[in-house]
Amino acid sequence: MRPYRGEPAEQRRARRRAALLEAGLDVLGTGGWAAATVRGVCARAGLNDRYFHESFTDLDALLLAVVDDQAAQATGLITAVAAKAPRRLRPRAAAVVSAIVDFLAADPRRARVLAYEFPASPLLQERRRQIIATLAGIYIEQARELLDEVPLSETDLRMTALTVVSGLWELLSAWLRGDVDTGRDHLVDYVVALLLSTTDLAPALDHRLR
Template sequence: MSPQPRRYQGRTAIERTAERRERLFEAALALFGRPGGEGTTMTAICAEAQLTERYFYESFSSRDDLLTQLVQRIADEIRRAVLAALEAPAGTPNDRARAAIAAFVQVLTSDPRKGRATIIESAGAEPLRTHRRTLLREFAQLTVEGSHELYGDRALPSPHDQLTALMFVGGLAELITAWLGGEIDATPEHIVDAATAQFTSTAHR
């Protein structure tokens, strides 16, 4: 029989490490996802998580490593939500497009910290700025694939589909940025309406 993992307070070492990692992610989101979050330090994150630097380095190599992984986690959450909406069989292509756009907007506005971290604060400095640009292009490619899935032969051909998708994703990011900053008198639903009208009128011939 293989030895059972040792437990402390009912949890294994692996479980305790995972819990500390999640506490650091949550602390990073709380600090990085607020105005001025780009200046968040490793020390501040550790204090927020009530953990020592020893436990920080247990999971991350640096502050930028943690913040990059945090932004990637949020991007992965968005991608899963968008793909689930696109893959729903019911509804017209425009209905499915709206559902996918709503899924994108919902992740970034239902918890505004996620929107700020992913779109605003990540633009502040390297290497997060480069990672943000990479993610925008990945979502533009997802938009291209979605437009071809939704509209088939009616979808724009290359390179027009790629150019239009990049403008669409960039414009949607700017709308959400303005909403997060209180610069526009609009609701997330208004953003979804505007983005859906833009996408459905430009993503196909």
Template sequence: MTTTSRAYGGVPIEQRRARRRAALLDAALEIIGTSGFAKLTVSGLCTKAKLSERYYYESFTDLDSVFSELFDRIVDEIGQAVVTAFMTAGPDIRAKTRAAIAAAIDVIADDPRKARIATVEAQLNPALLMRRAEVMRSFAGIMLAVCAEEVGADVVENAGEHAEFAATHLLGGLWETTNSWLAGTLPISRQTLIDRSTDQFLLTASHLIGSPLD
């Protein structure tokens, strides 16, 4: 048996490493989400995670890499929630669209720490600028793929660059509108935010394909 697969107490080393990595990310979520990235230190992170510093260096090269992976974990959670909500919602496109938007908003709105990381701290961290752009392109691609399944790939293909622009524009608008709502500068209820966002998505999609979706 190789060293990498050796078990301790019945738990394989890979699983123990994954648990330690998850513990460090959980600790980073608490520190960055409550006090900001500027307050994140290696010693503070390890103390919060109840791990020695050697385990930090086992998983990460620097604090930016911790933040980047934490951001990715939140983004993955949003993506999974959106896809699940869309696939399990009612059969009509409005119900599906509303469920997907609500799922995305709920992930960050229900945990102030995730909201701060995704909407405030991520914008202040230069290391995440490129990653945020990649995430937006990825979500736009998912949105176009879902739309193609609903209305037909040929319809989306005919829309060409306009479809990609619309997807990016809508997602960016949802991101910024949600930021304003979380900051309290957009004084509407969560349900109103979701309903109005749903309207905007469907109106734009209807315009692109030349027929109403609602």
């Protein structure tokens, strides 16, 4: 296909898809997905309706794409911050937790998606499980990198990762809703302390098994 006004067709499609993702986040993070329509999303994106199906089969496909895009940004941020932070448990945990709390709080649309839209959507509940599995994998990788010797069995390490990530998901959701009355700095300090405490599970488990 020939370029249109100097822009190749592939770039135009990518630009339209990006506009739809941004419009989808706007709809999801303001009025909620239950009221979304193809026409409404396209209007926010400044596009003719016919361009919607160029990138997405239906509204559910756009919904998942919006969430996947935000999840990719969050996991990318976590890995980038972790890579730059010192190879010590406390400062790295503090850097990562601070970054992810600020990422979620920086955009009210993200806050609404996490705090309200995930619990309301069966489709997003399945995506939540997949995202938690990905984040648990990052937790396990960081534990192996930062601890000279991981004091837990593979099974216990995985159970710890899933427990921590799932719990923090619920805590951050509650904080974003205003259900947890504490400031940003105290929240970060609490989460860091909680993460550090998970490295002390092995002695407790050893004592239980005696």
